[in-house]
Amino acid sequence: MSAADSAPQGAQFGVAGMGVMGAALALNIADHGFRVEIWDRHPERIDEMRQQHRHPRISGTGSLEEFVARLERPRRILLMVTAGAPVDQMLERLFPLLSEGDVVLDAGNSWFQDTRRREELCRSKGLNFIGVGVSGGEEGARHGPSxxxxGSVKSYALVRPVLEAIAARTDEGLCVTHVGPDGAGHFVKMVHNGIEYADMQLLAETYDVLHRGLGLSNDAIADLFSQWNQGIAESFLLETSIKVLRKKDPETGKPLLDLVLDKAGQKGTGKWTVQVALDLGVPVPSIASALDARNLSSMKDERVAASRKLKGPTEALSAEEKAQLAAWTHDALYAARVVTYAQGMRLIQVASQEYKWDVSLASMARIWRGGCIIRAKLLTPLREAFTQQPELPNLLVSDAFAPVLERMAPQWRKLVATATKVGIPIPVFSSSLAYLDSYRSPELPQNLTQAQRDAFGAHTYQRRDKPDAGFVHSDWNG
Known part of the structure; x- marks a missing residue:
């Protein structure tokens, strides 16, 4: 028996790590009636929580041993520490203090294979481990995240009351559900972030087209976005873009956005999404293009130097293009978003089959409808599509979206052509359209690719006219 077993108990939930997200989650849990014990390796953070919030249901200690000892059995401990080695280090510190049946939750953005390994390790010790994807930022964590x-069904049952209490709520239900075994939760959160990369880039490209192409001011673009946000394009990220466009710098009075350097950072989940998609053979060009756009943005000095040598087009927009470009962009934005979500859902579907997770895509659409960063109106018909056809191979062929894409594609093509004509880069709009055209094409030119492979490397190919012949090789040089 560990020292913690004989100590007084009382708190119903523990949160380790009092950074921005950990503190917000602890307050959220306490607000819903649970007694919360908090811990951080920096004792001053515990003091800050006491002084700033004085929450009657939150107590804390700088001693990890005391932290564990003050929790009711089975202990439920949520880790909000930096992903990677710090999670393993925390587990190693906790193992001697925990007892059979206790639950540890990792709520950081951990690599899903690490989560699978940790879940297996904890299971071998009689402990429960849950990898928890949490989306919504500080505001969501404080008032209702997705x-x-x-993890296992048994593990989830032990923490379900707390997670359901603190999750966001919409007309479609609670924004939490048991995703699946071991790493399923962290995998879905990773893909959520990949979709987020592409959605953010689409909005950046939209802004660029309207700003550079039509010469609209930030306020004028915000006005247009506000109109769009009342319709099918409604989303949290569009709403956020409106706020960003309208914000003025208190020092200069200028639009604050104009003072932000055009170099976008990243924390790795977008890269992971693309890497896993390559491993599983699932094309995600929208997400990959968004990742490339961020990487290109970091090459600021090179881009400035290149702009002096590589001159772009000088052709101006026609009167019709000026009159219609905003409307074309609206339709292209919605259609490209649908394609982006389709890629993400397909990746989850394939991973679920590979790892035997049995993830419900309809449920993922429901829990993303509120609280999270990619929440958007299109998630409602997306959910309906996968509710009606759980094994739908691709969202693009659903009855909910196929007619919409067909109707909007002509405007989308006009946007891509117009932006290309005047030299405005729109990588995600372009790659998303190429994905749509490739997916809808019964014939692709990869017959030449495969013939080339056979010609220089004897990689063989299959004949259309002899499907039962298997793979054959030809002498292309004879």
């Missing part, structure tokens, strides 16, 4: 827990 929560994506992965």
């Amino acid at each position: 929560i994506m827990p992965g």
